[in-house]
Amino acid sequence: MVKNNHVRVCKSEENLAREEQLAHKIATVAADPVEVTPEVTEMIINRIIDNASVAVASLNRAPIIAARAQALTHAPTTNGKGSSVFGISDKVSPEWAAWANGVAVRELDYHDTFLAADYSHPGDNIPPILAVAQHTGAGGKDLIRGIATGYEIQVNLVKAICLHQHKIDHVAHLGPSAAAGIGTLLGLDVETIFQSVGQALHTTTATRQSRKGEISTWKAHAPAFAGKMAVEAADRAMRGQTSPVPIYEGEDGVIAWMLDGPDASYEVPLPEAGEPKRAILDTYTKEHSAEYQAQAWIDLARKLHKEHPETADPANVESVLIKTSHHTHYVIGSGANDPQKYSPTASRETLDHSIPYIFTVALQDGTWHHVDSYAPERAARPDTVELWHKVTTVEDPEWTRRY
Numbered sequence: 184m185v186k187n188n189h190v191r192v193c194k195s196e197e198n199l200a201r202e203e204q205l206a207h208k209i210a211t212v213a214a215d216p217v218e219v220t221p222e223v224t225e226m227i228i229n230r231i232i233d234n235a236s237v238a239v240a241s242l243n244r245a246p247i248i249a250a251r252a253q254a255l256t257h258a259p260t261t262n263g264k265g266s267s268v269f270g271i272s273d274k275v276s277p278e279w280a281a282w283a284n285g286v287a288v289r290e291l292d293y294h295d296t297f298l299a300a301d302y303s304h305p306g307d308n309i310p311p312i313l314a315v316a317q318h319t320g321a322g323g324k325d326l327i328r329g330i331a332t333g334y335e336i337q338v339n340l341v342k343a344i345c346l347h348q349h350k351i352d353h354v355a356h357l358g359p360s361a362a363a364g365i366g367t368l369l370g371l372d373v374e375t376i377f378q379s380v381g382q383a384l385h386t387t388t389a390t391r392q393s394r395k396g397e398i399s400t401w402k403a404h405a406p407a408f409a410g411k412m413a414v415e416a417a418d419r420a421m422r423g424q425t426s427p428v429p430i431y432e433g434e435d436g437v438i439a440w441m442l443d444g445p446d447a448s449y450e451v452p453l454p455e456a457g458e459p460k461r462a463i464l465d466t467y468t469k470e471h472s473a474e475y476q477a478q479a480w481i482d483l484a485r486k487l488h489k490e491h492p493e494t495a496d497p498a499n500v501e502s503v504l505i506k507t508s509h510h511t512h513y514v515i516g517s518g519a520n521d522p523q524k525y526s527p528t529a530s531r532e533t534l535d536h537s538i539p540y541i542f543t544v545a546l547q548d549g550t551w552h553h554v555d556s557y558a559p560e561r562a563a564r565p566d567t568v569e570l571w572h573k574v575t576t577v578e579d580p581e582w583t584r585r586y
Contacts, residue, residue, distance in 0.1 A: 184455050190343075191448040192439045193432045201377070204429040205451060206359070206384070209336055210376035212453050212460075213363035219331045220459045227330050230295060233468055234309050235269070237294050238287035240553060242270040246400045250286040250407065254279035259318065266314040277318040278414040281311035285407025291553050292535045296475040297338050297466040298510070298586075300345040302353045304406065305360075305466050308333030311410035312364045315417070321368055329368030331460040335453075336360035338462035343451040347514075349442050350391045354409040358387030361413035371421065381426025382416035383409075388441055394514075397523045398532035472553030476511040477541045484545035495547040497570035503542070506579040508586040511538060516576030525572055527563040534562060539574035543567055 188208050193199045201207045219227075241247050251268055257279040259265030265274025268283045275283070285307060288294055294306040312333055316326040337360035346355055362383035366376030387409040393401045420426070431437055439445045454460060471481045493499045505516065512518035515538045523529050524537035534540050534557050545551050547567060555561060562568075 184458055185452045186455050187450040187452050189448060190431060190438070190451055192434060192436070192445045193429065194434050199429050199432055205431045206380045206429070207373070207377045208453055209359060209363050209380050210366065210373045211456075212335065213332045213366045213376045214371070214373045215456055217457055217459055219327050220461065223331055223459065223461055223463055224327050226463050227327050230306055230330075230463065231309060231313070234288045234294055234306050237291055238269045238284060240293070241287050241290040244290055246290055246403050247283070247287045250283040250404070254283035263318040264320050266317040277314040278411045278418075280314035280317070281410040281414050282407050284310040284314065285410045286403045289403040289406050291472045292474060293469055293472040293553060295466050295468045297341055298475065299342040301341045301347055301356065302510070303337055303341045303356060305334045305337045305463070307354075307357050307406040307410060308337060308361050308364050310407070311361045311413050312368055315365050315414060316368055319369065325368050325370070329364040331463065332367040333360045333364030334463040334466065335460040336363045338465055339452050343449050344442065346442070347391060351441055352389045352391045352393055352405060354405050355384065355388045355437070357406055357409040358383035358413050358416070361410050362416050365413060365417040369417070371417070375420045378424070378426045379413070379416040379420035381428060381430040382419060382424075383413045384430050384437060385427050386412045386416065388437060394536065395519070396521050398530055398536055400532065402532045471551045473535050473541050473551070474515050476508070476515055477538055480505065480538055480542050481545045481551050484542050485549050485551070488546055488549035495570075497566055497573065500570060500573055503574040505538065505542065505574065505576045506582065507576055508582040509578050510586065512576045512578040518576060518578065527568050528559075529562070531557045538576060539571055542574055543571040546570075
């Protein structure tokens with residue numbers, strides 16, 4: 184069974200018991216030795232392959248080259264085997280492998296997704312957990328258990344706690360989940376995992392400016408940084424170092440000052456003791472290298488290209504109005520009020536968060552490619568710019584309800 188856990192802000196004088204703190208409940212789930220079911224194991228293997236595939240496709244891109252070069256300056260630490268980095272044979276320290284591989288996995292916006300109260304890419308848990316597994320010589324069974332925990336915690340946090348409403352980046356749920364997954368992998372006790380979860384959350388709360396306006400290469404680095412922080416948090420906790428408590432519920436904590444404020448409360452679902460971790464089965468992969476909300480619009484644009492090829496010519500189109508959900512309109516649509524989403528010189532990171540651009544190119548080309556569709560010369564094509572600027576979005580309450 185999954186149990187809803189009531190989480191609220193508490194004054195220091197209440198002295199909230201450890202066992203009542205969300206970070207401790209997360210740690211308890213992580214320390215539960217429950218076996219992973221065959222269907223979850225199969226899906227985890229699927230996601231490891233999916234992550235590796237999208238990472239390899241990005242290896243020659245500038246952010247990955249930079250992150251890999253940084254990792255290469257950090258040799259494996261004492262008494263460890265070191266961790267692998269995509270694209271090279273050298274071993275590096277696990278936190279830096281988590282960094283380099285995390286950037287590679289995230290760069291093309293092409294790996295898995297889960298959307299609920301907040302947004303997430305739970306596959307971001309895999310690079311840090313895998314790096315620690317390699318460094319410590321852990322077996323495949325333990326790796327599977329660790330990844331199952333990472334997905335379980337992030338998905339359930341995303342179901343319950345909205346970050347984007349308060350302009351906090353979604354990686355604030357990733358730090359704790361990756362730390363919990365590392366704790367499961369290593370068989371750490373509840374107290375150690377509790378401290379690492381708190382440290383990981385404390386160091387990975389950041390604003391959503393990384394996904395707003397002129398979107399930079401940091402978009403790919405943000406989850407990699409959270410994964411790196413999770414590795415370091417686990418390392419410090421294993422050395423007896425402690426974290427701010429209660430990190431979620433404290434009167435100067437994350438909820439009170441970064442989220443819904445001192446009167447806030449949430450119901451966070453977590454599996455009870457002995458309940459298998461199944462949350463990965465609620466997540467989904469992508470067909471196209473673009474923000475998840477753009478997937479269906481790419482498919483629709485390709486269909487229109489085939490059935491109504493005349494719509495690819497801006498001379499034949501007065502305007503295009505896309506009626507869609509709140510998220511699509513305000514995050515990747517014209518509701519974001521980001522002029523950069525209409526700029527032919529915008530960064531790739533900005534374009535993969537621009538549904539007007541994505542829809543236009545898919546409509547004109549009848550296809551979508553993770554490199555060619557974002558090429559500067561493609562974005563600058565005059566007929567594309569003309570049609571692109573005729574595309575706007577609006578929130579449709581019915582689509583928001585269905586979402």
